[in-house]
Amino acid sequence: MRRVVLIFLFLWMGGFAQERPIFTRFDKTAWQEYNQKYSAIENSVTSLDIQLDKKIELATTYNHYDDLIESLEEKIDLGETAELRYYLGGINGLKALSVYRLFALPYVRSMLNNFKRSLELNPNYTPAIEAYVESLCLVPSIIGGDLKKALQLSEHLLQLNTIEGYFSKGFIAKSKGEDEAARVAYAKAFKELEKQEFCTSDKEIFFKNKSLNFSFKIAEVSSQYALSPSIGLCAINYFIEHKSYLYNIPLEWAYYRKAELHLLLNDLEAAKAAIDEALTIKPDFKKASALIENKIE
DSSP states (O other), X not given: OOOOOOOOOOOEETTEESSOOOOOOOOGGGHXXXXXXXXXXXXXXXXXXXXXXXXXXXXXXXXXXXXXXXXXXXXXXXXXXXXXXXXXXXXXXXXHHHSOGGGTXXXXXXXXXHHHHHHHHOTTOHHHHXXXXXXXXXXXXXXXXXXXXXXXXXXXXXXXXXXXXXXXXXHHHHHTTOHHHHHHHHHHHHHHHXXXXXXXXXXXXHTTTSOTTHHHHHHHHHHHHTOOHHHHHHHHHHHHHTOOTTOOSOHHHHHHHHHHHHXXXXXXXXXXHHHHHHHHHOTTOHHHHHHHHHHHO
């Protein structure tokens, strides 16, 4: 099974994050339910390989990062692949975000090491290149960040896939505080998307072998930089329509981004409808409520 994850890494400035990324967490009210299902898998009469696959799926569904890390490490012991290393790197990144900064360092280092190992196994595995570039940009150099390495990898990614490469270059520029350079790089990516007639293309083919959250990234950048909002809408609709237990971004945020894009297109009614969907999922989503309230005022 293809397991891909694009995590939103630390936005480290001077060693500490000023803004925390959006990601799903374990719901502690589901402890009993989760433990029952986990015990059922452990007590099942199946091979270790099948048990691990089921544990990985369960822990992913419930966002139980500790069990997921343990099961992925056991799975890798049975057969190492670039994809598994990439997935393990991403989950370590999410685990780092979910603990106090004092305890995050081992997970950050594991994230970097697993992305690096993924590319040693397959230098052309683009989801790992994308994730490694972002982590190298945003993690302080004292614990493994390396902007020069990130730039080298982004050049390689550009050769493999023009759109992903330009998104990578935009991310690097943004992490350096070079917002205009980021806009230029992202604009090139959207120009390529327009050339490929993204909205009418076969998106199953387009997103094949890309990080699972790449469609969300397209929409988010489109919204933040006011670039081709119609393409952003096509991307976020794809993300919503293909909701999966593998997602590590709360679905209400997808509807929030959708609302922002509708507002860029001056469609207030469609934006309201998207916000209603977001609030149906998360009634106390204050940022979503404020988006429409500010426009009405």
